[in-house]
Structures are given as structure tokens and as C-alpha cells.
Amino acid sequence: METLMSVIIGVLFAIGVYLLLAKSLLRIILGTSIIAHGTHLLIITMGGLKSGAPALLGKKAAAFTDPLPQALILTAIVINFALTAFLLVLAYRAYLTLGTDNMEQLRSSKNE
Amino acid sequence: MKPNDVILQTVTKVASFIILTFSVYLFLAGHHNPGGGFIGGLGFACAITLLFLAFDIKKVREGLPVDFTTIAFTGVFIAVATGMGSFLFGKPFLSQTFGSIDIPIIGEIEFATAVIFDTGVALAVFGTALSIIYTISEDSSIWKR
């Protein structure tokens, strides 16, 4: 299972990095999102892929899952959700104001 | 051209109530089982979003004349202020307690201070999610051109 997860994480990171290097802003935003998903999977894999009862509640269970990685991922997902929403709105505003979504044309110029 | 959305509208009328009820259940179940303020608030926001999609945003806003941003900030305020409540009892920030009372017929009901905190979280999530959707859709003038 860990091997499979590692492969998936690697693939997600590869796709994300590929998209990050694109010129179109929308692809870059998708890239950050996909990398973030890879990171979330990485956290859950690193925390150990165990199955067991929820911690603290059923005290008789033989094995418990580690609640910490799940809490971390929930927080990270929320942050990433907000970030993606903000980036999309910002990209839209930038497209309306600057008239382009091509990163090549978003370089700073001397006459500003 | 106005799209034909009779089916969507009819289903939404029923489904939104089911979703709302389910999100209240999720919210209340959160203390011991999967659920809680976050997912409850999100479910609530989903129901409203469905209404947005099926009917016009303007029409829904007429029936629901509240500022989502205010709701979000009120929610965060409730959550933080609940945490500060523990200062009065000389306990660390965000300490919680619970107790239960017996009500005839219904049986024993547990009350926890964490529910107040969770209400804040639910309001915050509900308000934030809807204000994001509303802000993006507000700028629809561009598409009509």
C-alpha cells in the first residue's frame, strides 16, 4: 500500500510541477492545487497507513489510528481551498485589468 | 435563451430540505461521531448553492436577505469568544466542559460547551463558502455581453 501511495504521490507531484511550469495562469493554479493534493497524500502516508478505531473514544479497541495526520490534512485542505479560491478570483481580476493570462507578459517593465 | 430547468427546480425544492436536515444532523452528531461544525456548515452552504443554481441568485437573495460576510465574521467571533469564556473560570484558553440533564420522554441529553464553539465554526464556514461563491458570481455582467 505504501508503495502504491508513493507512486501516486510522485505522479501527482510530477503533473503539478509540469503544470506549474506552464505559461497559462490557469494551468499554474491547477498545478498548485494538484501538488497540494500530493502533499496531503504524503502526510497521510507518512503518518502510517493503519486501520483502527478512532483514538480516545473506544478504549477497548486493539489498534488506534493516528488522529494527528488527519487533523493536519483537514487544516491543509481548508487552507488550500481558500488559497485556490482567492487565486482564481485574483487571476480573473488580473485578466480583466491586464488583458492577459500569459505569465510571459506579466513581467515587470521599466516604465512603471 | 432560457434553459429548461424544470426538473432541476422541482428536485431542488425537495432535495434542499433533505440536505439542510442532514447538515443539522451532521452538526449535532459531531460531538462523538464523524461530523461537526465544519461539515455541517459546509452542508448548509451546499443546500443554498443548489438553490442558487436552480433558481436565480437574485430571487434566493430576496428570500435570504443576509450578508454572508457578516455571518462569517460573527461565526469566528463566537468561536474565539467561547474560547475566552474559560478565562472567567481561570482555565486555559479553549478549555471545555460538559454536563447532562434528564428530560422526561426524550431521555438524557448531553450539553457541551464545545457545541457553542462548533456553532461559531459552522457559521464561519457557511458564511465564507457562500460569500466566495457569491463574490465570484456577482461579476456576471461580463458574460451577458
Added chain:
Amino acid sequence: MNNIVVLPLLIPVLTGILLALFRNNVSLQRGFSFFSFFLSGVVSLLLVQQVYNEGIQILEIGGWPAPFGIVLVADMLTALLLVTTSAVSIACILYAFKSIGEQRERYYFYPLFHFLITGVNGAFLTGDLFNLFVCFEVMLFSSYVLLSLGGTRIQLRETIKYILVNTTSSTLFLVAIAYLYAVTGTLNMAHLSVRIAEVGQTGFITNVALLFLIVFSLKAALFLFFWLPGSYSAPPTAIAAIFAALLTKVGIYAIFRTYTLIFYHQPEVTHTLIAVIAALTMILGGIGAVAQRDIRHILVYNVIIGVGFVVSGLAVFTSTAVTGSIYYLIHDIVSKALLFLLGGTIIRIVGTGKLKEISGLIHNHPLLGWMFFINALALAGIPPLSGFIGKVLVIQEGLARGGSNSGFYCLAAVGLLSSLMILYSLMKIFINAFWGETYLSQDMEKGTTRGLLLPCALLTAVIIILGLGVETLYPYVEQAANSMMNPNIYIEAVLREVV
């Protein structure tokens, strides 16, 4: 348990929420903002005194004990930085009253400013790595919105780049946290320190440490500063000043905390690398500052030199050098805020940042000119002012350690050279802008300085006090360095029964 520890976090967040609810009442927002920062300043001073008398203060949130629950820790370094943060925020918010404009004030400027300070204070206070990440994000989110607030072309463009860089580094931060959790099974900093001391800092852990270094370097603009010149010259003065003063410093704080508390077992690898990149940062920042001909860009490169110097104190890694480094860190926060406020005022008067088009301001604005001069001297490290003591301690220790490893001679030399570059670049502004013929008569100026000089004067006073009051302040800073160099003090305060 000490609930005062959480107040520097709570006061700004509550104020921010309340101000967001009353966003149309601008005068209420102003008054309340000032009051809130004043209050958190008082609380932080109280905290400094408590830490000085009773040792490290902690708060276990919700009563959950340390390695399991979330814990807030206020040691001396944290407390001193909290006080400095409050002082700088008061000055920046006073400056914003007169300069930021009604439009921005109505669009959540003050709430965002408070959330930014919440994130900064939270990052200083938190006792575990994951909450450090969360506080970084709170701070960064506010900074994203503050940077784009107003929506001018240049702001939108630079915000996109700024966000993309910071998202990437945040992702790497999470990756590093995941690896560290896999190896040690904890994220509480004190607990991490204990565990790593037990198993020894293996090659893998050192690798993770370097990943953390990359992450924090991106945030602190240490060597990886390519994003900084563009984004810090885009926003209005008050926002740029608070960014320059605090955002990079939070990254530096994170480097300080992790590399003195957790990853201190292999200094020959990690701290050597830190020394190299600190020296490179100073050199590259210095070249940038000397080469630029626009006030904004010169100031931005000065931020980079400051970062390099503060971290070089950590690289030397002796108690005295770290003391100097902390002192310079505090000085750098105050004087970088002042520098940006003064530079912004010059640009506001003339309407441009190009040095060629500015001349002879001293006739109409003597106070502005002299404050700029004093600040330039302080940044270069001229004796009675605040930059001196930090520089002297770091360079002295660098020279002392040079005997065993000649690389430290180079570091000390680069430190001295960077002072010269700072002095040269700032004097270039001073001579160009204040000397010479007066082009602009008072009624031809693009903007007034009315109300803008008060916050600048406040910060100048702080710089002079920091310089003259060294004798009084030194024990506090020394205690901060002492608890950083002896991780056991921190660990015992946080974990108590476990050790």
C-alpha cells in the same frame, strides 16, 4: 498555565473580527486599531517582565498537556519580538491613517492588518511546527490580500507572483513536516528536540533540516530572495513598511528556532551552509542596493542585506553572537519599518522614486531629512545608535572563531563590507534627495507630509533608545540568547515531567 501568553494572539484577532463587522465606520476603525495595538504592546511588555522574572511562560490550550495538545510558549526571544511587533504596528497604522486612502480603509484594510499581526504573533508564540505552518498561512493570506488591495496593474501582477512563490514554499513546508513526523512521530518542538537528541541527527534528519532551511529561506528572503524586490515595491507605503519589517523576520525567527532548538547536532553541515548563504545574501543584496537608482528598489535590497546579517549571527553560533544577532534583529525590524516609511514619504512628496528627479528636499523638509540621516547611520551600525551593538557582537565573535576556522574571517569581513554598502546606498539617497538645488517649492509638491512624520519620529525615538539604552536592555537579550543556546531550558519549561 498562564493565559496572558495567548493575549497577543487574541487581541488582534478579536479586533480584526469586530472591525470587519463595522467596516463602514472609518473613524471607529482607526481608533480601535490604535487602541488594540497599544493594548497588545502593554501585554507584551508585561510578558517580557514575567519571562524575565519567572522564566519561560507556557499555555497548554484547552488544558491538554504538552506533547499531545497545542502549546503556546513565550520565551524571551518571543516576548521581545512581540513588543517590537506592537511598536512597529502602531507606527505603521498611524502612518496608514493619513496615507492609505478611504477606499482601502472601507475594503477591510484594518481587519487584514490585524489578521497579519495575528499571524506574526502566532508564529512567534507557537510551540509546534504545524501551528507554525498555520500561523505562516494566516500571515501570508493577509499579506496576499493587502498586497493586491486597491487592484492597480502592478499590484495585481506582483501579487500573482508573490502568491505562487509562497504557495510553493508552503507546500514544501508541509512535505518537510510530513517527513519529520514520519521519522520522529511528533511535531511539538520541545518533544522533537528530545527525540532527535535521543536517536541522534541522522543523515535523513539533516536532509529534512535542509528542506526546512529552503522553506524558511524562501519566506525570509535569505538567498532565495528573487521574489522580494518586485512584490515589496508594489504596495502602498504603510503596507510595504509592515511587510519589510515583519514578514521576512518571521522566516528568520523560524530559522532561529528550528536551528537552535531542534537541528543543532550537526553544525558542521547545517550551520556552515547557513554561513555561506548568509554571506552570499549580504553580497548579492549589497550589489543590488548599490546598483539601483530608484528609492523603492534601494530600500528593498536593504531588507535583503539585513536578513543576511541577522542570520550570519546564527551561523557563528556562540552565545554572544546569538545575543548580537537578536539585538540586530530587533533593531532591524524597527529601522526597516522606519526606512520604508521615510522613503515612502519622499516618494509621496515628489511623486516619483527616481533619484535623478529628486533634489534639495532638506530646505522644506528638514525633519524628514535628519530622520533619514539618523536611520541610515543606525542601519550602517554607527556607535550610539541601535545597529552598532548587534554588529559589534556578531563580528567580534566571528573574528574570534576565525582562529579555528578561517571561513569565519570571511563572514566577518562580508558583514563589515555589507555595512559599507548599506551606508553607501542610503547616503546616495540622502545626498541625491536632500542636497542640491530645491526644484519643488512647497505648493508644487505632490503630497503633504502632514501627520506622516509623527510615526516616523516615534520609530526614530525607538532607534535612539535602543542605541543608548543598551545597558538596560542587554540582560533581557542575553537571557533570550541563553535560552536559545541551551535547549534544555525550553524543553523543561514545555514538557516538565517528561524530562
